[in-house]
Amino acid sequence: MIRIPPPSAVRSSEITPEGLYRNRRRFLAEMGIGAVGLLTAGYTQAKDVPASADGLPLSIAKKSERAGGETPTPFDTVSTYNNYYEFGTNKDDPAQNAGTLKTRPWTVAISGECEAPGMLDLDALLKPHAIEERIYRHRCVEAWSIVVPWAGVPLADVLKRFKPTSKAKYVAFQTIYDKAQMPQAKWSGIELPYVEGLRIDEAMHPLAFLSVGMYGKTMPNQNGAPLRLTIPWKYGFKSIKSIVGIRFVEAMPPTTWNKLQASEYGFFSNVNPEVQHPRWSQKSERRLGELFKRPTLMFNGYPEVASLYSGMDLRKFY
Numbered sequence: 419m420i421r422i423p424p425p426s427a428v429r430s431s432e433i434t435p436e437g438l439y440r441n442r443r444r445f446l447a448e449m450g451i452g453a454v455g456l457l458t459a460g461y462t463q464a465k466d467v468p469a470s471a472d473g474l475p476l477s478i479a480k481k482s483e484r485a486g487g488e489t490p491t492p493f494d495t496v497s498t499y500n501n502y503y504e505f506g507t508n509k510d511d512p513a514q515n516a517g518t519l520k521t522r523p524w525t526v527a528i529s530g531e532c533e534a535p536g537m538l539d540l541d542a543l544l545k546p547h548a549i550e551e552r553i554y555r556h557r558c559v560e561a562w563s564i565v566v567p568w569a570g571v572p573l574a575d576v577l578k579r580f581k582p583t584s585k586a587k588y589v590a591f592q593t594i595y596d597k598a599q600m601p602q603a604k605w606s607g608i609e610l611p612y613v614e615g616l617r618i619d620e621a622m623h624p625l626a627f628l629s630v631g632m633y634g635k636t637m638p639n640q641n642g643a644p645l646r647l648t649i650p651w652k653y654g655f656k657s658i659k660s661i662v663g664i665r666f667v668e669a670m671p672p673t674t675w676n677k678l679q680a681s682e683y684g685f686f687s688n689v690n691p692e693v694q695h696p697r698w699s700q701k702s703e704r705r706l707g708e709l710f711k712r713p714t715l716m717f718n719g720y721p722e723v724a725s726l727y728s729g730m731d732l733r734k735f736y
């Protein structure tokens with residue numbers, strides 16, 4: 419057993435939580451990254467990292483509105499109606515329970531088919547990039563939706579730094595899984611750690627975003643602090659929270675909901691009003707806070723991604 423000293427003995431900034439440590443060791447072992455990967459990462463840890471970064475103002479370099487001029491859903495709604503099964507399966511559970519997740523220090527393991535794998539401190543991961551705000555629609559597979567001003571960086575800009583090789587056909591993502599910090603996880607009913615994946619051209623699309631905040635501030639834990647995917651043309655479950663591993667792979671990687679029920683949750687999971695979920699229609703959705711349903715738009719209203727799927731039968735590749 420690896421024991422964590424009591425907080426009084428060590429400054430909180432020096433502690434890597436046990437589960438985090440073990441989870442990363444396992445992830446690295448699975449990914450085949452050893453000490454060499456760690457030593458060759460070549461980035462230094464950013465300084466002045468706050469012990470808890472939740473709710474701090476972010477300095478935003480650029481803003482873009484990509485939700486048809488719609489007003490963002492109120493922050494209080496977006497931060498209290500969540501899916502984050504590691505912290506409970508009711509919509510209000512994550513806001514109540516996710517405070518136990520320590521989001522600093524935070525390391526992301528980059529591995530697989532790339533020339534520059536390594537373990538990166540979050541702040542080193544972000545340092546070369548300017549933080550942007552993007553107002554996106556976000557459509558959950560359960561037929562509710564929200565409009566959110568996310569803050570983050572284009573996913574492609576981050577991924578390109580690790581120089582994926584020609585064998586990198588997909589990108590696999592993994593969430594932290596630490597039973598000590600996530601006591602509700604044992605009742606989640608899903609296999610953890612939560613895993614997701616994108617085809618490499620999807621991941622490199624300019625709309626694909628790695629979010630570190632929302633509403634101009636750092637991300638609340640329940641929304642996936644300290645960093646999560648935001649893929650606005652796909653159902654919400656593709657937007658994996660609290661990422662600790664990014665792996666470039668040759669074969670289509672397993673994804674959490676697909677493993678649980680493949681007939682209901684495909685790998686692609688593009689928002690598509692014409693392909694119904696086996697148990698409900700996807701033709702319409704309810705914007706949280708609104709009384710009446712509205713029609714669901716193909717690719718959630720982001721037609722610029724259509725060329726990623728030309729020639730594909732989207733009923734088969736749902």
Ligand code: MTE
Nearest residue numbers: 500501502503558593612654655657658659
């Ligand atoms: N990521 C993890 N690790 N665990 C989860 O349970 N839920 C997904 C996705 N990412 C989930 C996750 C689902 S089903 C949705 S709809 C979105 O997160 C919800 O994001 P939000 O709570 O910020 O609206």
